Amino acid sequence: MKMYKYIVAVGLLASVLSSCSEFLDVQPEGNATISNYFQNDQQAIDAVTALYQPLHKETSYGRDLFWEQGGACDIVWGRTRSYNTLATLNYTGDESPLSNNFNLFYELMAKANWVIEQLLDKQTASGLTDIETRSLGEAYFMRGMAHFIIAYRYGTTDQGVPFVRYEDFADGYDNSIPPQQASVVDNYEYIIEDMDNAIAYLPAFEDYEAADQGRAHQAAAVAYKAKVYAYWATWDESQWTNVISMVNSLETTYGRDLASSLDEVFSSDFDNFWNEEYIWSIPSTGGSNGGGSEFPGVILENKGWGYYNGWGQNKPSYDIYEEMLKDGEGNDRLVRSILEYNQEFEFWGETRNFYSTSDVEAGFMINKYMDPFKYADADEAGYVNTNGDWPTARINFPLIRFADMLLFRAEAYLMTGDAASAKTDLDRIRNRSNIASLDHTPTMADLYHERRCELAFEFTDHLFDLKRWNRSSDATIKALANAELNAHPRVRQYEDRSDPESAFVIADYGDYQNKATYQDYMMVFPYPSNQITKSNGALTQNAGY
Template identity: 70%
Template structure:
């Protein structure tokens, strides 16, 4: 099977953007005067949008460090930016600053492609490939904008954004204006996703070589997420969430995969299951690519077999939440490795234990399927280069279960608990969990969303932050409790003995945590961006 589009390397295309999107100096003219002369050039331009987001400062690793401020994961290796886990944000922490640059670069590149293709469409029309490429650019601009908007924008103050196509002639390289409210940003994102839908094909219309590219249903799913975050400030948007998820079912035939394990399978035939919406298809072998996250979470040095990095481990808190559904339940076992749990590693049956780094007693199991195969690296399941530990897995960015959880939340927030129960029970039934018999509450929603989506890039921390502003007292209280708690771990008496006894203790790397306040819902802008803006970028309230 070929490597799908998100695996491709960065395009050599030189675009009119720089790392500091607010740089007040003119950026000059891009070396692109002869671009979009044929389909291959359009493909090259679009491919340059994908690779950056799954590299290390994107979904490969860096964006996940901030989850240490919730209670589902611990870092398991000492880092130099504990402020991400204690709410003492500066805005200059390398992981969030790198992500800030990454997504604004992506917006600028998308902007340029959109402008060029719209101009060509007016002058001479577009080929089928260029038509699709324009949809991909609208999708990627909306996706990048969303990641910035909800992480930095509030109702009182939006984030900087500009559309190149709104300028007569070429973009004048001015500093993007800061929107008055994040709601204005959300409106722009919805417009981009609507444009994407009008240009993109359905997933089923792609050939195998192009699966992994955005498609109509992926844009609809992002609209659902945008409306859910918008509902933080305007509760009427919950109705739009319901409409979007309904459309995914009726118009695009999205559904749950038959089994929980199928979603995280290392078998290519399972990649494009019913639950798939958008992902980063990854691979191993000597030329594998995709996300290194699967190697980042593996035991450091992989018990002498493979170079795992030993970072980002489950806490006792998320284990405790999952075990409420019964010891050894299917979702728990498939999500978390605990001491003495059997698993396959390079063809050998093992019992899990941890022998390096900060011992926490657990490891993420969701993405371990590629490592079960004998000679996993030589057979193409795991990258032969342990310094870039990608593996064959369809790493989800959006899957249909998340959409059901958003719709269930919307039903609860619009006083339709019976319909919420149906959606939650679909998820529970798939993992052979006891179905709910009474109408659910927001506490049930909290449990299901936290457990089903654990260790995925669905942003549990920002779930807590938006819930902390909810009008529902129950979910607000649960969010406040977790935001102000510190994660716990299992401390084993003998780390090398899978059957060793343990005690439950606070994680030792960042014990002192600031009391959470509402302004911490968003990050502060990097200081250098404030300086370079010459007063055009206002820092978020609560930060110096």
């Protein structure tokens, strides 16, 4: 795969060493060369900052990773996209969101590999400063994170994904093609090792000064270990016990807990960014130099009712609204997650009643990330980016929060026969949103409902939850997952879309109707065809494609 040589020869030289004066300032101030690098702490900081920057890109958590979720039934998006195969499960591997992210996360792995190799060499030769030690932990963490995103999306027990560690080459990495691991389990073992190394070198979150909050920390690495074990359990159910122990550690050793409300989790107040529920996120900002994830602006009503350049993409379906409605009309979680017609909300200093004339007709809009937009002159006041072509907003965009971890532990309890403990975790999440405790012994159907509703519109990857559940030994969740994978989303269609009180009908969404019947091989994506060609036989395409 020439891709790897390109990364080493060009990507590293051109972009790995952009400098940055403060962690939340994601705008590069200049580039440096790699000769005689790691001579001081600032160079270590600059090198590691380059590992975080890809997470802020439109091609990753800005929006491209979210297009895939059209293959489930929680969101809809428009026919104008050239990759509707992501929603119909007719994958080619060459869809730009897939191929771009494949390249992006392998580039991130290569950059992290280089930082690890250089710092380990320096550690052997002369030792590391405290900042360099932290930087080594950050590089291990980012390599493991990027590796995991590729591994579960492309790897099976029949064949894993390509991976190599530069530090395993005694004379330095020789730019050879990384081997395709025999099984995704081999990849998961490497990721666990990286997260263990990250824990050994990283500080706890509480040990960071304010300017460095948001960097990788020990609890985030423990949380990724929990996620890895949960995906590993798809192939080996004995791993569920490891999920339980990891989440226990987050709770007891690291003091993670649920925040007081979803309002606190999705607050635009910097003081709420680092609440007890926070584990790992993309800290995002507004103002004239805003950074982070642009997703809040991507999902905002197209043109923002004349106030802001919202893009109007990725709308909730009637299906996820209906699922949330099972907990009662107007329940806190539903209201905080989804805007429906005639619902009151604050926008640009006004109380409005929601309606949508966006080009994507759904009858709903995602509400989780709307807090920064409620202020009068939200752009001038610094809550949203003054550049509407990059509509970031002041919110701590979550990648892992403790509710996600509780749901993994509840799933692990159910899969290991401890329904009583699962009920405790599920009720904690329900009660936080003032939803009554379960009145029965929970089953995996309850886990399906709670995970789907609590984490809706976050990149916890609902689509791949469905795909791993479709392989579950539990018949209940297997049937629920298979039903959603083979369903087509529904929406509300209004007689007068500009009237919040207009009558509506519930209808099948009109776009991308030719959805394929889900088959087991679709659990993973196909590799981009150009990577197969460039590999000269070293990369084997996933079966079925």
